[in-house]
Amino acid sequence: MNDAESPLSCTIRPTKYLSIGESMFHSGCGVIEILFPNMRPIDIEKISFVNNYTAALSIKMKIAKSASNQTGHTWVTGLKNYQLMPKPHCETGSQSYFHLMSSDFCKQPNEVCALRFILRQPSPNWKTFTLEEIYVHAKKTKDPTNENPKWLESVENLSASEMKPRDQAELKGLPDTEQVSEKMQEILQLAEKTVLSAPNVELGRFDIDGSYEINLLSYT
Amino acid sequence: MGDRKKSPIEERKQQYKDYLDKTDVTSQVREALLKLIENQPKDPMLFLANYFDNISTSDKSDKITTVHQILQLTHHSQQSFQTNLIVAYDAASLAKNPNSKKASMNRPGLTGSVFEELLATILSNVPKNLHATLLERIGCRASEMVPFDVFRYCITVCYVFVDFVKLCGSIFSVLCGKQSGKVTDKDICEIVISSLKDALDSLQDDNSPCSILEAAYVLRPDKLASSLLSNKSSKTDKSTMNEDDFMKEMIDVFTSKIKVLK
Numbered sequence: 001m002n003d004a005e006s007p008l009s010c011t012i013r014p015t016k017y018l019s020i021g022e023s024m025f026h027s028g029c030g031v032i033e034i035l036f037p038n039m040r041p042i043d044i045e046k047i048s049f050v051n052n053y054t055a056a057l058s059i060k061m062k063i064a065k066s067a068s069n070q071t072g073h074t075w076v077t078g079l080k081n082y083q084l085m086p087k088p089h090c091e092t093g094s095q096s097y098f099h100l101m102s103s104d105f106c107k108q109p110n111e112v113c114a115l116r117f118i119l120r121q122p123s124p125n126w127k128t129f130t131l132e133e134i135y136v137h138a139k140k141t142k143d144p145t146n147e148n149p150k151w152l153e154s155v156e157n158l159s160a161s162e163m164k165p166r167d168q169a170e171l172k173g174l175p176d177t178e179q180v181s182e183k184m185q186e187i188l189q190l191a192e193k194t195v196l197s198a199p200n201v202e203l204g205r206f207d208i209d210g211s212y213e214i215n216l217l218s219y220t
Numbered sequence: 221m222g223d224r225k226k227s228p229i230e231e232r233k234q235q236y237k238d239y240l241d242k243t244d245v246t247s248q249v250r251e252a253l254l255k256l257i258e259n260q261p262k263d264p265m266l267f268l269a270n271y272f273d274n275i276s277t278s279d280k281s282d283k284i285t286t287v288h289q290i291l292q293l294t295h296h297s298q299q300s301f302q303t304n305l306i307v308a309y310d311a312a313s314l315a316k317n318p319n320s321k322k323a324s325m326n327r328p329g330l331t332g333s334v335f336e337e338l339l340a341t342i343l344s345n346v347p348k349n350l351h352a353t354l355l356e357r358i359g360c361r362a363s364e365m366v367p368f369d370v371f372r373y374c375i376t377v378c379y380v381f382v383d384f385v386k387l388c389g390s391i392f393s394v395l396c397g398k399q400s401g402k403v404t405d406k407d408i409c410e411i412v413i414s415s416l417k418d419a420l421d422s423l424q425d426d427n428s429p430c431s432i433l434e435a436a437y438v439l440r441p442d443k444l445a446s447s448l449l450s451n452k453s454s455k456t457d458k459s460t461m462n463e464d465d466f467m468k469e470m471i472d473v474f475t476s477k478i479k480v481l482k
Contacts, residue, residue, distance in 0.1 A: 169445035172452065175397045175408065181441040183391045184416060188435055190380045190387075191420055191477050193296075197376045201369040202482045203360065 007135035008042065011035040015119065015130040026127055030054075032117040034134065043139040044109035047100045053129040054119045055088035056081050059100075061107070062114040073113060078105045081120075088123040102139075248275070258303065259294040267293075283334065287312045288341050296379040305372050312338065312371075330371060332360035342378045346385050350467055353475045354381055360481070370481060377478055388470045392463050406459040409466050411447050415439060417473050 013033040019025060036042050041064040059079040065072055079100070085093040102109050115136070121129040166177045240246050252271055261267040274289045290308040294300045312335075315328045336359060343351045358374040360366055366374075395404045395412065419438040423431055437443075 164442055165445035165449060166441040169448055172449065173397075174445070174448045174452065175395045175404075177441040177445040177448065179394045180391055180412065181439055181444055183387050183394070184412070184419070184439045184444075185436050187384060187387055187416065187474070188419055188423070188432075188439065190384050191474060192423065192432060193380055194377050194478050195423070197373050198479050199369040199373040199481075201367045203364055203366070203370055205364075205482055 007048075007137050009037060010136055011037075012134055017128075026124065028121045028123075030119040030121075030129065032119065032131060032134070034115040034117070034136065036113065036136075041111040041113050042136075043102075044112055044136060045102055045139045046137040047115075047134070048137070049098055049134040050132045051084050051094060051096050051098060052132050053085075053094045053126040054121055054131055055085045055123065055129075056083055056120045057131070058082065058118040058120075059105070060116040060118065061109055061112045062116075064111045064113050075116070076107050078107055078109055078115075080106060088121060089125055094126075255293065259298070259300045261294065283312060283314065284337050284341055287338055291342070291375060291379075296376055296383075301376075302372075305375060306368075308375075309368050309371050330366040331362065332364040332366060333362040335360050335366045335371070335374075336362070339374065339378055342375070343382065346382060349464075350385065350471055351381065353471060354378075354478070357475060357478050357480050374481075381474075384474055385467070385471075388467050389463070391470075392466050395466075404461060404466075406461040407451050408448060409461045409469075411444070411451060413466075413469050413473060415444060415447065416470065420473065420477050423477075 011034070013035075015030045015032050018027045018029045018031065020027075047059075057079065058077065058081055060075050061078045062073050063076050065074065082100075082104075084096070084098065117131060117134075119129060119131065169177055252268060255271060256264055256267060259267065271293075287308045290304055290311060293304055309330065313328050313330045339355065339359065343354075354377070358377055360370075360374075391412065392404065395408055397404070415438060419435040422438060423435045
């Protein structure tokens with residue numbers, strides 16, 4: 001697995017506990033909403049979080065309808081009743097770390113605009129429950145500009161026993177190519193310098209084809 | 221109360237001080253040290269010796285020689301060369317006679333004629349036939365006024381050219397190798413010249429590190445050696461090339477990269 005990219009900085013709304021009307025009762029159900037930066041759709045690679053007494057998790061994803069002609073969005077179930085705590089009354093799994101890969105989801109989490117985590121905790125033992133340190137990692141896009149230039153890949157393949165061309169040349173009485181090459185590369189540096197120091201200001205010549213003959217000037 | 225009687229040591233100190241003040245030596249020595257620090261030459265004593273030599277003859281010298289001396293203070297690859305360019309430009313642009321009432325005499329600015337003379341002085345060590353192509357590209361007409369940017373460019377190119385000619389000379393002697401006399405195989409020379417051409421062609425104007433690497437890759441020893449080897453096996457006659465022709469062709473390739481002034 002390649003190293004995780006730095007997680008996206010998303011806006012995470014605090015857990016909202018569901019209730020009916022104004023009566024205060026523990027419904028055992030909470031919602032966390034996650035919005036992505038700049039509101040652009042994202043392909044999710046991984047979601048990681050730390051449990052805090054949540055028994056089960058469902059995820060709903062808001063998928064942008066950019067693929068089809070329709071505008072707007074739909075809410076799709078990504079994960080249904082994912083068990084975080086095997087026994088809700090007990091402590092196991094209550095403070096564990098979880099990673100959800102894109103393969104765990106029912107539907108591919110591509111082009112997601114927002115996420116809703118639906119938390120369930122049926123046990124009356126735990127009055128408050130939430131998820132902490134929620135990080136969303138997006139899929140890495142391949143960098144097209146990172147390819148090697150062609151000339152770098154065209155290095156000659158010499159077998160171990162073969163002599164390098166410059167040693168072969170020296171044996172045959174040809175001039176020392178290392179010295180020549182060194183000096184040529186110095187010339188290259190000098191040429192580079194002339195290109196770099198090109199003037200930004202023009203002299204303001206009025207030459208036509210390299211000559212300044214008054215007789216050649218036209219009236220137009 | 222009278223003046224406190226000075227001790228002999230203090231009297232002598234005062235004498236020395238008066239002498240220095242009278243002859244204005246301290247400021248000149250300070251100037252020399254400042255120039256030394258600015259230019260940081262490899263051989264400080266030689267630099268100082270040349271500097272004082274120039275000072276003593278500067279009363280009789282004209283504008284061109286002074287400017288030339290300023291430009292010679294440091295090699296063109298050093299940062300202080302840029303500062304010297306500015307000082308030299310100011311010195312070269314001084315009006316001929318600021319107090320004259322004639323307009324042509326009291327206007328400051330670098331004229332083309334002064335500029336041409338300066339180029340000729342810098343290139344005095346290079347044989348005339350070799351630097352003709354260069355002057356075609358960077359010469360200025362007598363009536364034109366030369367702005368600083370153009371001055372900077374042309375002077376840098378001049379000094380680069382002088383270095384280039386030296387390098388070509390040493391390449392030629394390496395190519396001659398163990399042969400006696402100053403001639404070498406024409407084919408070897410042609411290969412060297414064409415590989416320089418290829419390298420300069422792949423040096424694009426965008427100055428990216430990649431294009432510089434690519435150009436240097438073309439000039440690596442193994443590639444040169446393989447082209448020389450493949451050529452050696454196929455040639456039949458042995459024509460030779462002498463130094464002058466080799467230099468001319470190399471210069472043609474090099475000057476094609478130099479921008480013509482507009």
